[in-house]
Structures are given as C-alpha cells and as structure tokens.
Amino acid sequence: MSRARLVERWLPGTLAVAGVLAAWELLGRGGTLNPALLPAPSVVLATLVDVVRDDALAPPIARTLALMATGYLIACACGIALGVAMGRSEAVHALMEPLVELVRPIPKPALIPPLFLFLGIGLQTMLFIVVLAAFFPVLINTVQGVRGVDPVLLDTARTLRLSRRATVLRVVLPAALPMVATGMRVSLGLALTLVVVAEMLAGENGVGFLILDMQRAFQIQKMYAWLVVLALLGLLLNGAFEWAERRALPWRAHLS
C-alpha cells in the first residue's frame, strides 16, 4: 500500500480513538468525571505500568489463556469431527440436528449454575462452559462447509478412486476449511467471553477473576488496568487468528 493510501485507511480511525481518549482525559482532569468511578486514561496507564513493574501481569494472563486455549482446542476438534460426520452422512445429520438445535440457542452463561451442581465451582465447570460455547459455531459452520463442497469435486475424488478417508482428508476438509475458519473465528470471541464470565463466577485467578476482585476491593484503577489488558488480549487474539487464516487459506482470495 502506498503511503497516501495507508494514511487514508488508518488516519480517521486513529483520530477517533485519540479524540475519545483526549476527551476522557480532559473531562477527568477538569473534575467532571468522578475519579473514584472512572479515573483518567493517564491514571489507568500509570496503574498498568505499576502492574507490569510488579511482575504481576503475566501469571493471570497465562492462566486465562491456558484455560481458554484448552477449551477452544477441544471445542474445535469436537466441532470439526461431528461437523464432518453430520455433513457427510444424512443419517448422522437426522440423528443429531434436533439435539444440536435444542442446546445451541441457550445463552451459555445460563448453564453455569446447573454445571456448578455437577462439576463443582471450579476448573471443570469453567473448562466445560468454554468448550460448550466455542463448540457450536465450529460445528454449524463445518456442517455447512462440508455440505457445500462442490459435487464436481466429490465426483473427481470418486473417479480417481480415493478412499473415503482420503476423500475426507484430502478433498472435503480442505474445501470446507474457509467455512470452518469462519466458525472458529466466531468461537474465538465466544471462548474469550466465556472464560472471563466463568472466572468471575468460579475462578480463583485469571484476568476475569481479577477484574471482579479489584472492583470488590475498591481498587478501581487496577480494575480498569485489567480491563485494558483484556481489550488488548482480544485484539491480539483476533490479529493472530487473521494472520493464521491468511497463511492457511492463501487460495481463498483467488476464488471467484
């Protein structure tokens, strides 16, 4: 991209972010905002720097990410596996679809209280709810992706006498991958959301736990500092996903 186009692309948005931050800062310093409820950005930033200096930043992030990644990967593996089965077999689809459609619309945080009864208030519930939330978008998109594979491609696999296994691995899955990736992207956001909610309700550590804990301890500046960490984490995960997606699906841009 040329320099002029870069400026054109990024300048308005950057100005908007800077404008909001400046207004927030000015209102904070002018005394319009109650600093006990909403400290100015410079104060939040200073608090964040303190957290970093105390070496207190990495451990909660690591715990949150570990929990989220574990749940996310389990959800993706299960969602893709069942999605391929449902997409390839009418019988499996007829068997599973009503069940899926019954559980899928339930807002997943609502399931946390009953899960406490079965799995206790702790790690198992947190992991389970992340898996459950991230599972459905991957599943639904995989089913659609697999069902949408061009019949010519499937007939090509047949006339070349590929085995069922080779057909799935070499033709169906790669062809469905763009759709699967769309589901995985939605799931990534849901996994982060649910890990934060779960940590607030059942955690003893992690970023979600800390945000609630700081609010209860009236450490409002630290609460906002961790909120900023969470926002950056979301941004980073999304960026990493997009990067991986571009690398894994270079042909997508070239399909009409």
Place this chain on the structure above:
Amino acid sequence: MKNFQLSAVRTTGTAPPPTHSTPDSPRADGIRLAHVARRFGSGDAELTALRDIELEVRAGEFLAILGPSGCGKSTLLQIVAGLLAPSAGEVLFRGRPVTEPPEGMVYLFQQYTKSLLPWRSVAGNVALAFEADRRLTRQQVHARASEYLGLVGLAGFEKHYPWQLSGGMQQRVAIARALAAEPRVLLLDEPFSAVDALTRVELQALVLELRRQRGLTVVLVTHDVDEAVFLADRIAILSKRPTVVEEIVETRIPHPRDAIETRELPRFLELRHTLMERLLGREPRP
C-alpha cells in the same frame, strides 16, 4: 511451451489399430451398455432422461456420443463412469457390471475450474491420483507428477496454482491428473467447450496424441459436430429426450488427423454436413 504447442497441433504417427478383442475376455477394455435407462424425480415431476440405451464401446476406439443439448449425454457418461446409477439396465466394463467408478476408467469433467483443488499446486493436483500409494516416497510422488505434467506440455509449472493458469492450461492439468490414474479408458464430458477456439484445437490434438501414445479407449460426449467428426472413429447419435441411440456412424477418416487438413477432406465435410442436418432436424439434400 511454444514449441510444444506448435508440434501438438499436428499429431504424429499412425493411429493404433482398433483392438477388436473378444467381448468376453476379461482384460478387454470394451464397455457394453444394456438397456440403460435413467429417470429423475418421481410422480408428475418424473422425467425420463434416458429411455433405453444400447451401445457398445470397442476396446481401443475413440467413440463420440453426439446429441442435442439436454438429451442426457452427460448423464449417460456419468452412468458409464459409475458415478451415477442407472434406473434400469446395466453397464458392463471388462465383462463386469459397473456399480462404482471402476479401476482403469477416469472421467474428465467439463468444469475443470471446479474439478481442480485450488489449495493444491499443479503438481499436487496431479499427485491426487496416486499419492495414496504408500510405496511411493515424496520424491517419487513429485517426480511422477512432473512426468505427467510433461506429457501435457506443462513441464516447469509444478509449483503454480490452478488459479494462476489460463483455462486451457487448467484443463491440461486435469488431463495430466486423469492420465496419472493410469486409465485404459478415458471418459470426456465436453472437455473443450469452456475454452477458446484456438485452445480447443490444441487440446483436441493433445488428446489424440496422448490416446495414440497410450493406446487408450476414449468416449467423448459432445454437441459439437465438428469436434465429433474430427476426433472420433465412430459417432453414436442420440435422439432428443427420452433418449435412445438413433444411429452409429463410422467416420472412416484416416489418422493422423491434422487440425487444418483433416477438416478439408471431402469425407469430413460430407459427414459434418449430414450430421448437422440431422441435429438441426432438416431434410437431407437430394
């Protein structure tokens, strides 16, 4: 590339003698269609695409199946390939009924853009035909893919992706992949209808040359009279729906065939004339 195209337009050598092997010999590559019918839908919406197809494909011959649009030519070829089950009747290949795509037979699709895997390189696409063979190492797979790409004049394009190639080159990749499955019978479903006229001439010559080199039996489905007469040894003419085989014509045009000169032969012109009359439903000239 340039040199190849020039040489490919004029096919060289002599045609293989049609190997009339005995029909009941299991090794013969002949195909027999017995009372093949195909209906789509049911009840009031039922449509009889193929009524009663009787046809024999001789081992080693180039048979063109010619018919108007919508007469079920592709349906017929898919049934021969084992990709589609007939509603009645059966297809015998090497004396055995075809119920799934049999070994030794490959179907080449008209829609090469849909038939190639966009996430695989050109070499990867060709390798799809044989990479399941565990006895081959990575290097052997690649070498073999290159070899087949060389056959269709695409040496050096191994690492390209299908979407980086022209339509004609993509269809060459599809041809290389079909050959890589080591078929004895090649089934061509209007394979040249989506490319420009000059590319079509080149691809026709390529198919004739590959068929000569490898002694293939070829069944071509087309609505293009010129193409059928130019390529085939025999032409089966299909009726309108519900479809039957109306007549089978021997072209009796000598090999090797030349993109320009063959089309000027009296026999070529005469055959094209009468077949066009039939397809357009005109009275034959006196």
